[in-house]
Amino acid sequence: xxxxxxxxxxxxxxxxxxxxxxxxxxxxxxxxxxxxxxxxxxxxxxxxxxxxxxxxxxxxxxxxxxxxxxxxxxxxxxxxxxxxxxxxxxxxxxxxxxxxxxxxxxxxxxxxxxxxxxxxxxxxxxxxxxxxxxxxxxxxxxxxxxxxxxxxxxxxxxxxxxxxxxxxxxxxxxxxxxxxxxxxxxxxxxxxxxxxxxxxxxxxxxxxxxxxxxxxxxxxxxxxxxxxxxxxxxxxxxxxxxxxxxxxxxxxxxxxxxxxxxxxxxxxxxxxxxxxxxxxxxxxxxxxxxxxxxxxxxxxxxxxxxxxxxxxxxxxxxxxxxxxxxxxxxxxxxxxxxxxxxxxxxxxxxxxxxxxxxxxxxxxxxxxxxxxxxxxxxxxxxxxxxxxxxxxxxxxxxxxxxxxxxxxx
Amino acid sequence: xxxxxxxxxxxxxxxxxxxxxxxxxxxxxxxxxxxxxxxxxxxxxxxxxxxxxxxxxxxxxxxxxxxxxxxxxxxxxxxxxxxxxxxxxxxxxxxxxxxxxxxxxxxxxxxxxxxxxxxxxxxxxxxxxxxxxxxxxxxxxxxxxxxxxxxxxxxxxxxxxxxxxxxxxxxxxxxxxxxxxxxxxxxxxxxxxxxxxxxxxxxxxxxxxxxxxxxxxxxxxxxxxxxxxxxxxxxxxxxxxxxxxxxxxxxxxxxxxxxxxxxxxxxxxxxxxxxxxxxxxxxxxxxxxxxxxxxxxxxxxxxxxxxx
Numbered sequence: 001x002x003x004x005x006x007x008x009x010x011x012x013x014x015x016x017x018x019x020x021x022x023x024x025x026x027x028x029x030x031x032x033x034x035x036x037x038x039x040x041x042x043x044x045x046x047x048x049x050x051x052x053x054x055x056x057x058x059x060x061x062x063x064x065x066x067x068x069x070x071x072x073x074x075x076x077x078x079x080x081x082x083x084x085x086x087x088x089x090x091x092x093x094x095x096x097x098x099x100x101x102x103x104x105x106x107x108x109x110x111x112x113x114x115x116x117x118x119x120x121x122x123x124x125x126x127x128x129x130x131x132x133x134x135x136x137x138x139x140x141x142x143x144x145x146x147x148x149x150x151x152x153x154x155x156x157x158x159x160x161x162x163x164x165x166x167x168x169x170x171x172x173x174x175x176x177x178x179x180x181x182x183x184x185x186x187x188x189x190x191x192x193x194x195x196x197x198x199x200x201x202x203x204x205x206x207x208x209x210x211x212x213x214x215x216x217x218x219x220x221x222x223x224x225x226x227x228x229x230x231x232x233x234x235x236x237x238x239x240x241x242x243x244x245x246x247x248x249x250x251x252x253x254x255x256x257x258x259x260x261x262x263x264x265x266x267x268x269x270x271x272x273x274x275x276x277x278x279x280x281x282x283x284x285x286x287x288x289x290x291x292x293x294x295x296x297x298x299x300x301x302x303x304x305x306x307x308x309x310x311x312x313x314x315x316x317x318x319x320x321x322x323x324x325x326x327x328x329x330x331x332x333x334x335x336x337x338x339x340x341x342x343x344x345x346x347x348x349x350x351x352x353x354x355x356x357x358x359x360x361x362x363x364x365x366x367x368x369x370x371x372x373x374x375x376x377x378x379x380x381x382x383x384x385x386x387x388x389x390x391x392x393x394x395x396x397x398x399x400x401x402x403x404x405x406x407x408x409x
Numbered sequence: 410x411x412x413x414x415x416x417x418x419x420x421x422x423x424x425x426x427x428x429x430x431x432x433x434x435x436x437x438x439x440x441x442x443x444x445x446x447x448x449x450x451x452x453x454x455x456x457x458x459x460x461x462x463x464x465x466x467x468x469x470x471x472x473x474x475x476x477x478x479x480x481x482x483x484x485x486x487x488x489x490x491x492x493x494x495x496x497x498x499x500x501x502x503x504x505x506x507x508x509x510x511x512x513x514x515x516x517x518x519x520x521x522x523x524x525x526x527x528x529x530x531x532x533x534x535x536x537x538x539x540x541x542x543x544x545x546x547x548x549x550x551x552x553x554x555x556x557x558x559x560x561x562x563x564x565x566x567x568x569x570x571x572x573x574x575x576x577x578x579x580x581x582x583x584x585x586x587x588x589x590x591x592x593x594x595x596x597x598x599x600x601x602x603x604x605x606x607x608x609x610x611x612x613x614x615x616x617x618x619x620x621x622x623x624x625x626x627x628x629x630x631x632x633x634x635x636x637x638x639x640x641x642x643x644x645x646x647x648x649x650x651x652x653x654x655x656x657x658x659x660x661x662x663x664x665x666x667x668x669x670x671x672x673x674x675x676x677x678x679x680x681x682x683x684x685x686x687x688x689x690x691x692x693x694x695x696x697x698x699x700x701x702x703x704x705x706x707x708x709x710x711x712x713x714x715x716x717x
Contacts, residue, residue: 001649002656005663005681009628011609012621024561028553031561033642034476035552036469039460041618048621052568054630059514060557060564061639 018050027057299355301335301342309333309342311356324350324359334378334386341402343375343388351402364388364396364405371396371405428453428474435479442487442495452486453477456550482551489534489544503559504529510560514567524570528563605680608666612659620655627652 022030022043029035030043047054300312302319307329309322324330330344338355347370349362364371377389388396395408432449453474461470487495511525512518534544549558613621619641626632626640627648634652638645660681667677 002653004624004628004656005609005660007605007609007681008613008624008659008663011606011613012625013629015610015613023548023550024558024565025548025550025552028557028561031640032553032557036472044622045618048618048625051625051630052572054622054626054632056561056564056568057640058626058630058632058636059567060561061636062560063513 016049016051018046018053021050021053022046027053027060031057031060299335301333301340301356303330303333303342307331307344309356322356331374331376332378332389334380336380336383339380339383341378341380341386343378345374347371347373347375347390349375349388349402362402364398364402366396366405366407369407371407425471425474427471431475431479435483438480439483439487442483442492444483444487448486449479449483452482456482456552459550460552476552478551478554481555482549485546485549485551485555488532489546491534491542503556506556507559507563510556510563514560514563524563524567528559528566602680604667604670604672605663608663608670609659611666612662615662616655616659620651623648623651624655 026035026039026043030040030047035043047057298315300316302310302312304310304319304321309324309330310319311322312319324342325348328344328346328348330342330348332343334341338353340352340356341349342351343349347364349364349371350359351362352359371388371390371394373390373392373394375388376391378386379389380386384401385399386397386402390396393409397406397408398404432446435449436444436446456477457470457474461473465473484495484499488499507529508521508525511528512521515521515524528545531545534542534546536543545562549555553561616624623637623641626637627634634645634648638648641648663681664674664677667680668674672680
């Protein structure tokens with residue numbers, strides 16, 4: 001506090017000539033800020049000269065009660081200085097930015113190993129694979145995958161099935177958007193694999209719990225809501241995994257990516273978010289496990305532009321044509337785990353329950369009337385319940401794995 | 410509402426619709442006190458006559474009456490008139506508060522009780538004039554809250570008693586306090602420059618009354634920043650800033666006035682800084698310095714020479 005010259009205090013003391021004292025009413029009204037401006041000036045003029053009235057006013061002040069605002073300022077005296085206030089704000093901003101940056105970098109590294117890389121680097125169909133070797137690997141015990149994964153097909157507007165994901169991994173629109181391709185390295189680093197391993201362990205409990213609930217939800221959408229809530233908590237994993245099971249058309253990987261970017265709604269037709277979470281989590285973990293073991297657990301199915309069924313065992317790098325019928329042009333495919341359905345012109349429908357090793361031709365018939373229209377869409381929600389869409393705008397449904405059919409126009 | 414001026418003072422005159430509605434509402438509330446409408450109007454006229462100067466505009470008068478604490482005023486006047494129900498309500502509302510306020514002011518229980526009892530007797534009206542009880546509550550005009558008024562009256566009583574006790578302090582007590590032979594207030598040994606006093610008075614006169622109040626409260630009364638801030642309803646940091654600014658402004662204005670009166674800058678600054686007490690301290694310091702010097706070195710040398 002800057003000192004006032006002593007002469008000032010001396011003159012201030014001597015200048016006191018208060019005159020008549022204001023009464024208790026005026027002093028009360030002054031203390032309560034209830035006076036008009038003119039009266040307030042008069043009273044304060046008197047008070048500036050009358051030490052007795054100043055004392056009365058001071059003594060008559062009610063007990064000091066701290067207001068919330070003043071409490072904050074008085075308690076945290078550091079905040080009184082504007083420089084310190086702004087400095088603290090800046091520090092908070094820096095800390096927040098650092099945390100956010102670290103969070104996103106971790107997210108990015110977690111999604112480092114994404115199948116878009118394989119999609120973007122999808123080779124030409126001329127590259128062949130060792131099919132028999134894969135079948136041998138596929139036949140090896142994979143209880144977790146078998147219990148969790150199945151496949152089904154979504155259909156593009158062109159009538160050709162191009163996308164292929166697990167039946168349970170029906171990615172919702174959001175997860176499809178999130179799974180848009182990124183420029184990421186094609187091969188996972190050892191660090192990432194260790195991270196995936198850690199995540200596998202972390203996710204194990206959640207996955208087990210989810211499998212329990214999914215076991216119910218697979219048979220119907222009744223429990224969808226219950227699992228949807230869990231979906232949000234594992235969104236990152238869902239995004240990663242939903243990309244993982246995405247499949248590209250051989251030689252048209254870029255086109256597929258573009259179409260997925262342009263038409264997320266079409267992707268959403270693949271299914272709801274519930275199964276997507278569960279199965280994707282499983283796929284992610286299984287994929288990492290099998291990758292370390294030298295296995296490629298997921299087969300990808302697609303149709304070539306010529307209407308031939310093709311499969312990739314290396315995540316879409318190479319594709320092999322499955323010889324079903326040299327004459328029939330296939331238009332739709334659905335893959336659920338090892339159960340594959342594929343359909344095409346003139347009601348041609350083939351079914352495999354062993355990942356394409358053996359095929360059975362199915363002839364849907366209702367009241368002695370066979371399906372003769374072109375099959376342009378196949379959707380199976382599980383091994384028994386499925387739906388065919390024909391070029392004649394008919395829908396053929398089965399609830400017993402193709403034994404009997406119902407036709408809807 | 411046309412103003413009614415009687416003997417140079419304002420009365421409520423024609424009652425405005427707002428005041429009329431307030432009075433009607435008040436009558437309902439204070440029905441149990443037995444105050445008639447005419448009595449209320451008389452009280453309002455009394456209040457207006459006391460506080461409203463003749464030149465008060467109609468708007469100011471309306472505002473004045475609108476700001477009155479009519480309900481508390483009616484209660485106080487009913488109590489002063491000896492209405493039992495009004496006293497019951499008063500006791501219920503204010504008796505405990507009265508003792509709490511007294512305890513806060515006096516800081517000591519017996520003194521607080523004595524203070525509160527004394528005021529309570531005054532409020533009840535133990536003295537009579539022409540056969541009528543004179544209650545202190547008749548002086549309440551409803552400008553502030555009744556509780557605030559009681560607080561102020563208690564503070565007045567406390568300050569008066571304190572000053573009275575100071576005046577009647579015994580010689581023994583003064584002796585114990587070490588002030589028995591206290592010197593009279595010192596007068597400056599060196600008369601101040603009248604130009605400096607004039608310049609200071611001028612600078613102080615230019616200050617707003619509130620600034621002078623702040624200066625006096627802080628530097629003369631030794632009130633804390635918080636106490637002053639509470640009185641003026643501002644934050645104490647505002648008072649702190651204002652005090653610093655006032656000190657700078659006063660110094661600058663005094664120096665400026667002194668220089669206009671023919672002083673050089675250095676002379677003006679020296680005149681402002683010179684203080685008799687500072688001069689005395691300097692003399693003491695110089696005396697103390699001399700005391701450290703060798704005593705009578707010349708005489709000692711002469712004595713040594715004589716012995717030799």
